[in-house]
Amino acid sequence: xxxVFAKTLITMMEKDPKIVAISAAMLEGTGLIEVKKKFPDRVxxxxxxxxxxxxxxxxxxxxxxxxxxxxxxxxxxxxFDQLIHDVALQNFGVTICIDRAGLVGDDGKTHQGVxxxxxxxxxxxxxxxxxxxxxxxxxxxxxxxxxGRPYTVRYPRGLALGIGLDPALKTMPxxxxxxxxxxxxxxxxxxxxxxxxxxxAAQELEKxxxxxxxxxxxxxxxxxxxxxxRIVAATPRILxxxxxxxxxGFGAGVxxxxxxxxLPTEHLKVHxxxxxxxxxxxxxxxxxxxxxDVEGVVEQVLA
Numbered sequence: 616x617x618x619v620f621a622k623t624l625i626t627m628m629e630k631d632p633k634i635v636a637i638s639a640a641m642l643e644g645t646g647l648i649e650v651k652k653k654f655p656d657r658v659x660x661x662x663x664x665x666x667x668x669x670x671x672x673x674x675x676x677x678x679x680x681x682x683x684x685x686x687x688x689x690x691x692x693x694x695f696d697q698l699i700h701d702v703a704l705q706n707f708g709v710t711i712c713i714d715r716a717g718l719v720g721d722d723g724k725t726h727q728g729v730x731x732x733x734x735x736x737x738x739x740x741x742x743x744x745x746x747x748x749x750x751x752x753x754x755x756x757x758x759x760x761x762x763g764r765p766y767t768v769r770y771p772r773g774l775a776l777g778i779g780l781d782p783a784l785k786t787m788p789x790x791x792x793x794x795x796x797x798x799x800x801x802x803x804x805x806x807x808x809x810x811x812x813x814x815x816a817a818q819e820l821e822k823x824x825x826x827x828x829x830x831x832x833x834x835x836x837x838x839x840x841x842x843x844x845r846i847v848a849a850t851p852r853i854l855x856x857x858x859x860x861x862x863x864g865f866g867a868g869v870x871x872x873x874x875x876x877x878l879p880t881e882h883l884k885v886h887x888x889x890x891x892x893x894x895x896x897x898x899x900x901x902x903x904x905x906x907x908d909v910e911g912v913v914e915q916v917l918a
Contacts, residue, residue: 616749616770617714619780621646623753624683625653626784627760634681634760637661639668645685645714665690669697669711676707681760685712688728688769689719695734698765703740708763711735712756716745716769717808717858718907720898727893728772732806733863735767736836742766742789743836745807749775751833757784771808771858773898790837794845798828801852801916804843806832806865809856809907816912827916835865838872852882854916858907861887886915 628634628650640663642648651658661668665686672682686694691713702709713735716728735743742764746752752770759766794802795810796817803813810831817827830846832839846853855866866885873880888905902908906915 616752616773616775617644617646618649619749619752619775620685620712620714620756620770621649623756623784624650627757628654628657631681633679634683635659635675637668637672637682637684639663639665639686639690641685641687641690641714644687645712647685665693666697669694669709670701672709673697673701673705673707676702676709677705681708681710683710683712683760685714687715687726688713688717688731689715689726692730692734698735698741699738703738703765706740707765709765710756710759711765711767713767713769715772717771718893718898718901718905719772720896720901722772724892724895728769729858729860729888729893731767731769732835732857732859732865733867736863736868738765740765741836742834743769744834745769746833747795747805747807747810747831748778750778750780753780754785754787758787758789761786762789769807776811787833790834790839792831792833792839792842794828794830794842796827796829798850799826800850801825801854802828802830802846802850803856803912803916804830804832804846804853804869805856806835808858812907812909812912813856815909816916819909819913820916825916832865835868838868840872840876843869843872843878844876847878853884855883855885855887856912857887859887860890861885862890884915886912
């Protein structure tokens with residue numbers, strides 16, 4: 616994912632001299648080292664100073680630049696104040712790319728990126744999204760940078776899915792998801808990295824005689840209410856999926872939206888990480904322990 620981020624950013628920077636990139640001692644991990652080779656005067660490493668990276672982006676946006684800030688989820692927490700006061704409150708066009716969002720395995724107990732949906736979704740003016748694959752990532756990045764608004768894009772650590780990339784970047788409609796698999800018995804309403812898991816789980820459930828649809832939310836804020844109402848009309852049960860803590864996360868946002876719209880919630884369930892810190896172990900083991908793998912999702916559906 617970091618390589619696709621860098622490739623997309625280079626393509627956009629070649630066409631738009633106003634785009635700049637900022638990180639906080641993470642040029643290698645975020646992929647920005649490749650961008651810096653191409654544009655040495657438009658990529659800034661501020662050192663281990665995430666707060667400064669974000670406030671600097673706000674200042675550059677006010678001056679007419681289009682800053683892209685790339686920081687790991689676990690470290691962006693440090694800049695929560697700057698996200699509110701110096702980006703969103705001013706409604707500046709700053710794109711925040713949240714790398715290593717979700718489970719990070721051997722990166723360690725302190726580095727799990729499982730808080731960022733909640734601490735970005737809570738901020739007024741902020742658009743919050745996550746791609747289902749690397750092709751969607753490049754289009755989301757293009758949409759974010761050209762939107763002229765505060766925008767966060769979260770994507771996971773490690774390998775992407777091997778999906779081919781469209782040759783041309785396109786603008787995605789903000790706040791619009793999609794149904795990627797039709798079903799009759801229930802819908803898995805998945806966010807970001809969990810869409811692929813949901814599709815595999817749906818195939819396993821089909822073998823058990825359960826017709827399972829899958830929807831790709833794309834946006835945690837704003838939520839696609841038209842899509843939600845379509846899902847409610849199409850299937851009697853909904854299970855939300857996310858690689859994040861349950862409190863304040865994507866599923867919590869869906870519950871809030873149901874409440875505001877007066878939709879019934881008795882057949883809506885949230886599948887996320889319980890209120891806990893995550894023990895240090897390999898990522899596949901973490902997924903299994905937290906029931907965020909295919910086996911775990913199938914188990915939750917059957918329950």
